[in-house]
Amino acid sequence: MSLGQVALWSLVALPAGAGALLALTWRADRVAVPVSMAVAALSVGLSLLVAVERPSVAVAFVANAPFGLAVDALAALTLPTLTVVSLLVLLAATGQIRHAQARFHGLMLLFVASVAVTVTATTLPTLLFAWEIMGAASYALIGFWWRDTDRVSAGLTAFLTTRATDLGLYVAAAAALAGGAGLALTDLPAAVTGWRHVIAAGILAAALGKAAQLPVSFWLSRAMAGPSPVSALLHSAAMVAMGGYLLLRVQPLLAATGWAGPVAMWVGALTALLIGAVAVAQRDVKQLLAASTCAQLGFVVMAAGAGTVAGGAAHLVAHAATKALLFLGAGAWLSTLGTQQLAELRGVVGRWRLVGWSATVGALALAGIPPLSLWATKDAVLTGVLRHSPVLYVVGLAASLLSAAYAGKLLMVIWRRPTADRDGDRERAPQRAITRLEQAPLVVLALASASAGVLALPPAAAMLARAVDERDAVSASLLELAASAALAVAVVLLVARRPVPEPRWALRWLGLQNAAHALVARPTVRLADLLARFDDRVLDRAVERVAAASAHAARRAAVLDDRWVDGTVERFAAGMRRLGQLARRPQSGQVHQYYRQAIVVLVVAVVVLVAAG
Amino acid sequence: MLSVIVFLPLAAAVALVAVPRVGDTAARALWVAVAAVDLALIAILWARYDSPAAGELAYEERVAWIPGVNSSYHVGVDGLSLPLVAMTAVIFLACAMYALREQHRPRAQAALFLFLQSVSLGLFVAADLILFFVFFDLSIVGMFFVIAGWGHGDRRHSALKFFLYTFLGSLALLVGFIGFYVAADPHTFDMLDLTAAPPLAGRPLLGGLVLAAILLGLAVKTPTVPFHTWLPPAHTDAPAVGSAVLAGVLLKMGTYGFVRIAMPMLPTAWRAWAWVIITVGVVSVIYGALVALAQSNLKRMVAYTSVNHMGYIVLAVGVAGLTAGTAQTRSVAVTGAVTQMVSHGLITAALFLLAGVLRNRAGTYDMREYGGLAAPAPAFATLFAVGAFASLGLPAFSGFIAEFQIFTGSVAAAPVSAIALLGILVTAALFLRALQRVFTGETRGQSVGFTDLRASERWSVGPLLLLSLLIGILPRPLLAVIEPAAHTVVDLVGR
Helix, strand or coil: CCHHHHHHHHHHHHHHHHHHHHHHCCCCHHHHHHHHHHHHHHHHHHHHHHHHHCCEEEEEEECCEEEEEECCHHHHHHHHHHHHHHHHHHHHHHHHCCCCHHHHHHHHHHHHHHHHHHHHECEHHHHHHHHHHHHHHHHHHHCCCCCCHHHHHHHHHHHHHHHHHHHHHHHHHHHHHHHCCCCEHHHHHHCCHHHHHHHHHHHHHHHHHHCCCCCCCHHHHHHCCCCHHHHHHHCCCCCHHHHHHHHHHCHHHHHHHCCHHHHHHHHHHHHHHHHHHHHHHCCEHHHHHHHHHHHHHHHHHHHHHHCCHHHHHHHHHHHHHHHHHHHHHHHHHHHHHCCCEHHHHCCHHHHCHHHHHHHHHHHHHHHCCCCCHHHHHHHHHHHHHHHHCHHHHHHHHHHHHHHHHHHHHHHHHHHCCCCCCCHHHCCCCCCCCCCHHHHHHHHHHHHHHHHHHHHHCCCHHHHHHHHCCCCCCCCCCHHHHHHHHHHHHHHHHHHHHCCCCCCHHHHCHHHHHHHHHHHHHHHHHHHHHHHHHHHHHHHHHHHHHHHHHHHHHHHHHHHHHHHHHHHHHHHHHHHHHHHHHHHHCCCCCCHHHHHHHHHHHHHHHHHHHHHHC | CHHHHHHHHHHHHHHHHHCCCCCHHHHHHHHHHHHHHHHHHHHHHHHCCCCCCCCCCEEEEEEEEEHHHCEEEEEEECCCCHHHHHHHHHHHHHHHHHHHHCCCCHHHHHHHHHHHHHHHHHHHHECEHHHHHHHHHHHHHHHHHHHHHHCCCCHHHHHHHHHHHHHHHHHHHHHHHHHHHHHCCCCCCEHHHHHHCCCCCCCHHHHHHHHHHHHHHHHHHCCCCCCCCCHHHHHHHCCHHHHHHHHHHHHHHHHHHHHHHHHHHCHHHHHHCHHHHHHHHHHHHHHHHHHHHCCCEHHHHHHHHHHHHHHHHHHHHHHCCCCCCCHHHHHHHHHHHHHHHHHHHHHHHHHHHHHHHHHHHHCCCEHHHCCCCCCCCHHHHHHHHHHHHHHCCCCCCHHHHHHHHHHHHHHHHCHHHHHHHHHHHHHHHHHHHHHHHHHCCCCCHHHCCCCCCCHHHHHHHHHHHHHHHHHHHCCHHHHHHHHHHHHHHHHHHCC
């Protein structure tokens, strides 16, 4: 086994083992933070090592499909992003998570391990293995504060929604088995045509579900009930991002079907547009950021559909840094001020400068202001989309303007000077200090968020495209870049001047959750109740009735037996006894009676003989 | 060796009954010791096991028994039975550990469970139909006394219902066995002979009738919808260890019968009836999951999930009778089915033992009476959560290995069976809802002052779940044993 292979196994086993131990031993709080920091730091080193070494490993797992991991260019880019963001988030979390640290860090490390497997998986069973553990870990993390039933049920919503779409991966695995090309991800495009469509549909469903694209985006809104550091990891570099990542990874399969690419592009574009509008309308910081995550992932999904793998990957990385930064920054403020409301963050930049400036960089990047990262990466994606459909390009551009709008909205609040003349605007008193340990990661993430755009600009863009085997890659023209930058600046300035509209439909996330509840959850529960009643009152009662009827029949049989069978025997016996008594009568013992009988017999005999003769 | 493993617990049981001076503590200790020794012997057996050739068994033993009807004491193991034998020993050991604190007639309980262990092991190694039948019926008798003697609630009714229902099923089974005997030439009850030369291959009507009788008997025991209604009351009123054995071991006797008897001995009829079996499987999966979702009694809920989990097995063995798809996809499904038998045994036994803790502490299984239990009982909450996730088929646990193979194999051969995938979604919903109801929120109701798991409870449940985890992460040692046998079964059905 080479060094790279050892590193790859360790990258998975180390956080998984440490995480499981921490999560299961609830008295390990004292060692939790050091252990978790050490493991996370080591993971960063390991991820850099495997990114250079590009190892691949495989062990036998289920029939015909090994448990295989490999690091290719896409994984080499994503893995360090994952480990670095995890380390920074865990570092920042030490300030916000003070209780049950062992459980928190344990679950986070388990989660990181499962994402590492997802990123490097080479076969469908391996992918599904990690994919579902990722979901379960996120359930436990969203419901981390389990005394609030609301938060736990938010985790339940997230897990069930994503598992519903995960079923697509089971179907895809079955189709791959039937399709004859094997269960390796790279072999999927070679499957028999009919089955290939099924595989693509299954993977598409699973990926779109995890990426919180329409129509299941609502689970991400609920997921905001979790602690902010959880959101910072799960909804930036991992989990949601993995939905987009999977589509980038299986892009050849999508392309091979003919229809999956356009479907992905449309779903991504519509999500970016509609959930972008949802983000603009939000009044709760975390809800705004969550909606923005859906919308930004929409660009990644679009990239996969358009075949712009390099652009999509760059956008994924840039978004991971940006969103982790914003979630951590917002989380620090929110936990300090004890609120979730956007309006309560008025003027926070002036009070916490380092956090404020970092968050400002993040928000500007999110708005698409040059030269920050998302400006360039998003345009790289849109350029790829333009090749396929100008209409989609326009939709995408509109979506990017919306991201400028919601980022601008965020900026305006945190920079607006608090006016002390109205009661509602009085500054909230901080409930705790924001520690240095919380602030340091923000600076690192801000630097990354500012600079990650180079991945989508020459010359790095071309290198990345070559590395991920992208054919006929195109990069955004200067005109496109300039135009989108000008539009973004214009939108931000516009938002600064006049408040954005907050329509109810957008505020409520298009009513998606209510729809899912009314159309799926409630009918299922009602059907379950109905069937349970049927089971008790019809099926079980039928069995009991058969048993009761048998007992009844047995009693009847007993009566029959007594009265008729036994009675007949008794009556027969009584008859015989009577006959016996009759037969005894002639035997009186008196001679004259015997003579009389003899004479009678003789006479009868003579008469019979004469008559017969 | 095999006979020693089978009859060692019985010998201990006889000793416990025959020597009345054995104290309660000694009886409990003896039970644990015998169960542990038996498990160790099986471990040795497993270590020295080589997959036998098709149509043969490993560790075969044969002694004339009732020569008049060509029935012999014939035992042996292969890839179908060895995992179940090991699982049986593990579950009985866990029960012995759990019962270390039992106060109600521990000596009789130990004897009864040791008897049940012998019977269960005997059934899985039996290679003769009469022998199989004897063990099958004795298991019913043993479980009847467990429920009636150590149960609670309406235990007499439940025990009687269980006994009569499954006993009637076993009679149907006997009718089928006699059908085999009559049709075979020369007349025999030997499983290997009947497998080598299926007696009813050329007679579709008679073959169908015999299969119907056997399916009925096994369907009651498994149980599948609509023959499952004895299961919920039996579980609800049985003691925790009784439920663990009933769900973990006794239910497997039904599903084991499919792969050991029905499929290899009636290949033609099995293929003809494949769609019926698949339908029953899919209905059991969905129906069991939905009815479980509606329960508020935790133990009843877990009982209904057993119907759901057994449904996956029935689905997979049904698919093996299809001519669509390749033999490879079908053997993936059958491998998954046998894995599921082991996996369900471990996980459900753990869940039933944990459910027993609820009754032991607070006297009720009603989930509405609890809330926020994670605060006073963190260990209990952790183990139950692990068990719940294992049961809902989360990867890294054995259930995933089983269900992944069942689904890929089944859906590949019969795409319509993808409906059954909804089963894993509903089980996820019901387990998470149960977790939420019982363990989260404010600590209230019966949760207040709840004592956390004791050592004996931890050490009985923990290893079961750990084993499930091990299989889930490193499935090869188990699958390497099952796969050749599954191939053989699929080949036999395909004849």
